[in-house]
Amino acid sequence: MILEVAILDVKPGQEPEFETAFEKAQKIISSMNGYVSHQLQKCIENPNRYILLVNWQTLEDHTKGFRESDEYQKWRAMLHHFYDPFPIVEHYEKVFENTL
Numbered sequence: 001m002i003l004e005v006a007i008l009d010v011k012p013g014q015e016p017e018f019e020t021a022f023e024k025a026q027k028i029i030s031s032m033n034g035y036v037s038h039q040l041q042k043c044i045e046n047p048n049r050y051i052l053l054v055n056w057q058t059l060e061d062h063t064k065g066f067r068e069s070d071e072y073q074k075w076r077a078m079l080h081h082f083y084d085p086f087p088i089v090e091h092y093e094k095v096f097e098n099t100l
Contacts, residue, residue, distance in 0.1 A: 001036060003092040004054040004062050010082045012048045018082040025078040028071050029054065034061025059091055 010018045022040055029035060036055035043049035056062045066072055080086070 001094065002056045002059045002062065003094075004052070004056060004089060005092060006052040006054075006087045006089045008050040008052055008083055008087050009046075009085060010048045010050065011084050014082055015042075015048055018050075018079070021078050021082070025075050028075050028078075029066065032061070032066045032069070032071065034058055034065055062091070 026038065026040075029038060034057040036057060038052065038054040041051050041053070043051070054062070
């Protein structure tokens with residue numbers, strides 16, 4: 001499994017609109033092939049910063065399957081205008097897990 005991590009800096013004052021748009025847009029990503037789960041969390045210290053964590057079965061499920069899809073264009077239209085600067089997205093693979 002691959003973890004996609006994106007730090008999302010939303011333009012100040014647009015947080016409520018972003019959250020409303022994300023609530024709708026999350027249906028797009030969760031319908032994609034290879035999608036496992038996601039979380040959107042809001043930063044306590046910086047209230048216009050969010051972290052998006054998406055679990056994918058493979059890296060290609062995100063980079064090719066989602067990013068090269070028509071659904072991604074809808075996702076982009078719904079969310080990308082909220083970001084400043086545009087987020088850096090990185091992918092991680094598990095090295096160790098403690099389930100206690």
